[in-house]
Amino acid sequence: MTLAGLPKHAKSYWRDSSRIPSFPQLQEDLDVDVVIVGGGITGITAAYLLVHEGLKVALLEAGKLLNGTTGYTTAKITAQHGVIYDELIQNFGRSKARLYYEANRDALHWIKTIVDQNQIDCDFKIQDAYLYATTDPSAQRLEKEADAYQKLGIEGELVHRIPLAINIQNALVMKNQAQFHPLQYLTHLIQVITEKGGHIFEETTAVDVEDGKKPVVITRDGHRITANEVLACSHFPFYEGLGLFSTRLHADRSYIIAAKTNKPFPGGMYISADKPTRSLRAIKMNGEEMVLIAGDEHKTGQGKDTLEHFTALAQFGQKTLGLKEIRYRWSAQDLVTLDQVPYVGKINDSQPHILIATGYRKWGMSNGTAAALLLRDIVMGKKSVHQDLFAPSRFYAHPSLKSFLLENANVVGHLIKGKLELPKKKSEDLARDEGAFIFIDGHRKGAYRDEKGKLHLIDTTCTHIGCEVEWNRAERTWDCPCHGSRFSYTGEVLEGPAEKPLQQYDYTMLDILLSEDSGY
Structure with a gap:
C-alpha cells in the first residue's frame, strides 16, 4: 500500500458524519456560576453535569465544538490504557492504581447509562479489549500486567490467540469495555445543555484569568466572564497560573485510517503492547463495516515525514485484513503527564476556584468523562476518593523527576537544533x-x-x-x-x-x- 492509496486530504470520519450545532461568538460580559473553557468531551460532559445541578454555566470554545482531540479519536471507551497497571502499582501503590481503574470503569458505566436512558443513537457497543504482544519482552510485560489485574481485581485474563491474522506471543483481555460514535453521543449532551439554559459560545478564545474570590475569565476580544468556578478543559490548559504545565506535559501525535477490508472484522478492540503501536476497531459507515487502524505515535513536531505514518498503517492493514479502499485518514494529538496519570482538579492550593483537566494520554473517552465527573464533585463541594490521585499539584519523585529532566532536556535540544538547522530548499x-x-x-x-x-x-x-x-x-x-x-x-x-x-x-x-x- 503506497501514498497513492491514501485520501489526498486529512478528514475525520466522526466530524464528517455528524451534524454538530453551531453557536455564536461571545459579544458581552457575563456573570455565571461556572465558566468552562474547552468544547471537547470533558467540557461538554462537565457542562451537562453542572446544568443538571441547577447551576448557570457558560461554555467557551476557541474554535468550533468538537474540533479538537475529541473529534479525532479512535473512540474506545475502556479502562485498558496500554500496559499501565503494573507501572501504577509500582509508582502509586495498589490502592491508587485501583482508584485509577475504578475512575475509568465508572466513566464507561456512566456513558452507558446516559446512552441507554436517553436512547442516544451513537453506535454504542460492548466489546472486549485486547492488549497483544508480538515480541518476548512485551509478552513478559503482559504477564506482569496480568498479575497486576489480579492484584487489583480487574476482570481479565491472559490468552495466547486473538481472532486476527497477527502472530502474537500472548494477549491480555479486559472484558466488557465499549466503543461508540463520540460526536453523535456528545451532540445529544449539547442539546440538553442548551435546553437547560446553559450558554455555549464558539470562536471565543479565553486568554487569561483574573484570580480572586470570584475569578474572571478574559477573552481575546476583551469580554469578561465572572464566575464562582473556572474549569480549564481546553486540551492544553489555557491558563497555567503557577503550575508551569508546559514543563510537565508533552504532546504526542498518532494516526488513523478508516478502511474497507477484504476480511471480515472479528469484533473486539485491539492495541499492541509493542512499538510502533497498532490499534484496531470496527465502525459502521453508511451501513458498511469499516475498520479503524491507528497508531504510529511520535512526539509532535519530531520524527519522519508525517505521511509515512499513514503509509505504515495502510501496510499493516493490508497484511492483517486486506484493504479494498481507504475512505478517511486523520491524526490526533494528546498530552502526556510526567507520571502517566491525568491532571484533574484545582490548579494549586492558592487558586482553589480555578480547575484544570488535561493529560489523558490518548484515552480521553474514559479519562475525559472521569475528569468531568470529578470536576462536578469538586464544584459541588463533594469529597471524591479520586481527588488526590488526579491532583495537578502532585509530584512523585519516581517517575516524575526523571520524566521532568528528560522532557525538558528534549525541549532544550530541539530549541537549539531548530536555530542551527539549514534550509534545503529555495x-x-x-x-x-x-x-x-x-x-x-x-x-x-x-x-x-x-x-x-x-x-x-x-x-x-x-x-x-x-x-x-x-x-x-x-x-x-x-x-x-x-x-x-x-x-x-x-x-x-x-x-x-x-x-x-x-x-x-x-x-x-x-x-x-x-x-x-x-x-x-
Whole structure:
C-alpha cells in the first residue's frame, strides 16, 4: 500500500458524519456560576453535569465544538490504557492504581447509562479489549500486567490467540469495555445543555484569568466572564497560573485510517503492547463495516515525514485484513503527564476556584468523562476518593523527576537544533502543495505553496517559548517540537499552548525581496 492509496486530504470520519450545532461568538460580559473553557468531551460532559445541578454555566470554545482531540479519536471507551497497571502499582501503590481503574470503569458505566436512558443513537457497543504482544519482552510485560489485574481485581485474563491474522506471543483481555460514535453521543449532551439554559459560545478564545474570590475569565476580544468556578478543559490548559504545565506535559501525535477490508472484522478492540503501536476497531459507515487502524505515535513536531505514518498503517492493514479502499485518514494529538496519570482538579492550593483537566494520554473517552465527573464533585463541594490521585499539584519523585529532566532536556535540544538547522530548499523550488523552511535575508521563514500556486510565508519561531516549528506534510501545518503547539500554513493557532499566531508575510513581499537579491 503506497501514498497513492491514501485520501489526498486529512478528514475525520466522526466530524464528517455528524451534524454538530453551531453557536455564536461571545459579544458581552457575563456573570455565571461556572465558566468552562474547552468544547471537547470533558467540557461538554462537565457542562451537562453542572446544568443538571441547577447551576448557570457558560461554555467557551476557541474554535468550533468538537474540533479538537475529541473529534479525532479512535473512540474506545475502556479502562485498558496500554500496559499501565503494573507501572501504577509500582509508582502509586495498589490502592491508587485501583482508584485509577475504578475512575475509568465508572466513566464507561456512566456513558452507558446516559446512552441507554436517553436512547442516544451513537453506535454504542460492548466489546472486549485486547492488549497483544508480538515480541518476548512485551509478552513478559503482559504477564506482569496480568498479575497486576489480579492484584487489583480487574476482570481479565491472559490468552495466547486473538481472532486476527497477527502472530502474537500472548494477549491480555479486559472484558466488557465499549466503543461508540463520540460526536453523535456528545451532540445529544449539547442539546440538553442548551435546553437547560446553559450558554455555549464558539470562536471565543479565553486568554487569561483574573484570580480572586470570584475569578474572571478574559477573552481575546476583551469580554469578561465572572464566575464562582473556572474549569480549564481546553486540551492544553489555557491558563497555567503557577503550575508551569508546559514543563510537565508533552504532546504526542498518532494516526488513523478508516478502511474497507477484504476480511471480515472479528469484533473486539485491539492495541499492541509493542512499538510502533497498532490499534484496531470496527465502525459502521453508511451501513458498511469499516475498520479503524491507528497508531504510529511520535512526539509532535519530531520524527519522519508525517505521511509515512499513514503509509505504515495502510501496510499493516493490508497484511492483517486486506484493504479494498481507504475512505478517511486523520491524526490526533494528546498530552502526556510526567507520571502517566491525568491532571484533574484545582490548579494549586492558592487558586482553589480555578480547575484544570488535561493529560489523558490518548484515552480521553474514559479519562475525559472521569475528569468531568470529578470536576462536578469538586464544584459541588463533594469529597471524591479520586481527588488526590488526579491532583495537578502532585509530584512523585519516581517517575516524575526523571520524566521532568528528560522532557525538558528534549525541549532544550530541539530549541537549539531548530536555530542551527539549514534550509534545503529555495522558495522557487517549491512545487504546488509543498512546504519547507527557507532563509530570507538570513532569517528562517516557513513557506508553503498551495494547490493554486500561491505562496504563504510565516515566521517559523513558535510564539510560545521560541522553538522553531517544523512542516507537517500530512496535515499541511507547522508543528512545534518543544511543547506541541500547531499552526495552520497561514500561521493561525490550531493547538496550544501557543496563544498568538505565527507572524505572516504577504507573499508579494517575496518577489520584492528576490528582486533585491536578498539571499534566498
